[in-house]
Amino acid sequence: MANDKFTAIVVGAGPAGSTAALVLARAGHEVLLIEKGAVPGAKNMFGGRLYSHALNRIIPEFWERAPVERPVVRETLTLLHDGRSVSLNVRNLDWVSPPHHSFTLHRAEFDAWLASEAEEAGAMLACSIRVDDLLMENGRVIGIRAGEDEMFADVVIAADGVNSLLAQRAGLAGMASPRQVATGVKQIIELPSDVIRRRFQLEGNNGAAQLFVGDCTGGMQGGGFVYTNRESVSLGLVINANELRKTQRSLFELIEDFKMNPHIAPLLEGGDVGEYSAHLIPEAGLAMMPRVFGQGILVAGDAAGFALNLGYVVRGMDFAIASGEAAAKTVIQAKKHNDFSRRGLSFYQKYLRENFVLRDLAAYRRAPEFMENCRLFETYPDLITSLMAEVFTVSGSQPVHLFTKILSRVRQSRVSLAKLFIDGWRGATWL
């Protein structure tokens, strides 16, 4: 049908795809951005927060125009076990003055906006189109097929998300193993903004982010999260798919339990559930990274497994945006030499290292292994919450000094001091 040949066809109008299209369009290239949803963002969800740095380099002060919800001023990490919780609370006013450190947002709105930025820069956006296959010629990707339609380009950028069927079709990626991904579920709880402000102790439009580790996942590898939006709270759970494979407990029941948890319920009281969503999250970092470039094809964002979970910091969108930018720069470079072979596209790796994506994933390459330690999700939350509860309890019984209390709690937890030391050391040097 369409005989026009594009410089690039970008599949997927998420943050990686739209950024790639934006950067290419700005450089004057013919770029087609294809989205399977009726509008960009209709198929996308995440926990709740964007770290600003990557987008701020591409669209300076993007928050002036973008539909963001709240800049995050307070970070909280909470350990949960039975009726006890222990939280670490960090508030930093620097995070909420320009350049704002991070924002909560809704992907349906934000992704639509970012795609419209690409469109305004000259990219052609086509929605409601599911790409069914890659067009190949002599082992080289030359375009895409969607239903009856075939479209051609010098290069295809597969930004089609964590289930990247295109990277698999191109022979660049295999199926992810359950251990390498996690399933995230989220409920939007609608609440008035002044209620959110009071309950989360926030000033003005500032926001809060809270991560939970412990029995909210029933001891399974994963965690819970709460992010405040303007007039809603994003509440969710993320659990490793290998754990889900073995359990009989459903995520939709676990998230209901989490919502009812007495540590969480008071924050949500009176709210209405506005939406229930789910998504897969790449968690294995470099270990699951496909070959990110091939003959006539580049892979970006979740499709390339670019995400990072450190337990206290969870990143995905900034990697997606930066990888989309790197993919665009690669295409611009390749176009100069009119070489879209594997070799011509090998600049991609260089750009990914320079702009932090591969550098950060390499630096934290052992984080996924650290997260597989089952003690993190049951033993330690139990140990720490029971110890701290004891420290703050006054009962008239025989005084025991802190050091003795700690030792006796560790002994009760049945974790050897050697294991405790190793876990502590790994945490401090791998994360």
Place this chain on the structure above:
Amino acid sequence: MALKRLSIEQLLGLNKFVVDDEEAHILLDKECCRSCITRPCTAACPAGCYKAEKGEVNFDYAGCLECGTCRVVCPLSDRAIVWRYPRGGFGIQFRYG
């Protein structure tokens, strides 16, 4: 007022779906599923779309959130599940996301 506990049907009822009446985007090989002992899809699907009934696994694609968990946890993945996204414009439409 405390939040009420919601069933998966109630949760999915809050979402906007554009159901494709002509094409199911996920197809199961009933033979494979019958021989499967563990059936992790039935518990792992966050939308509860997979149900074991009378020795068979049934899938209702109408409430699918398109996450891909089933495809990953399925022990016979490449044979039992033909997994695609819905046709363009169909399926889940996140209003928040």
